[in-house]
Amino acid sequence: MEIFTTDGSKDGRDATKKSGICNIIPGVQIDDYLFEPCGYSMNGLLPEGKYITIHITPEPGYSYVSFESNVPQESYNELINRVLDTFRPGKFLMTIFANKASIARESHKGIEDKRTINNYNRQDHQTCVFKEYHLTYSYFTRPVI
Ligand SMILES: C[S@@+](CC[C@H](N)C(=O)[O-])C[C@H]1O[C@@H](n2cnc3c(N)ncnc32)[C@H](O)[C@@H]1O
Structure with a gap:
């Protein structure tokens, strides 16, 4: 910092x-x-x-x-890794919005299946389906060593 x-x-x-x-x-x-x-x-x-x-x-x-x-990304894995490598936060949350036309539409599923990302463990996960788009929210923390 x-x-x-x-x-x-x-x-x-x-x-x-x-x-x-x-x-x-x-x-x-x-x-x-x-x-x-x-x-x-x-x-x-x-x-x-x-x-x-x-x-x-x-x-x-x-x-x-x-x-x-x-x-928009078909998969957010690489972008997430670059952000985590840059900042190495103790915790992070992410929110993805995508509609049917977006290349990001499948990324919700990818995030839903992820209980861990690198050394981070998922603490919360919410999905909301709105009329025109989907929203996926996930919250991750890493163990304090
Ligand atoms: C980068 S700004 C952005 C704040 C914004 N609310 C956000 O989205 O996080 C916050 C940082 O800039 C510093 N800072 C210094 N002078 C500032 C100013 N005039 N206005 C806003 N932040 C200032 C704060 O102390 C803090 O470390």
């Missing part, structure tokens, strides 16, 4: 490179910002209105990373 402070990085671009955020979704056009004395925000654009956005609160005791994207 030192990377996301002005002691650890000289600006947003430096923090983006050092953290590996630039590798999460290749080819994304990034606008990044490092707050004084700490905190980081980025917005990344891809063609056809696709985006990722990451906000990082590195303060000890209430550190928090949010990652949001509308990039």
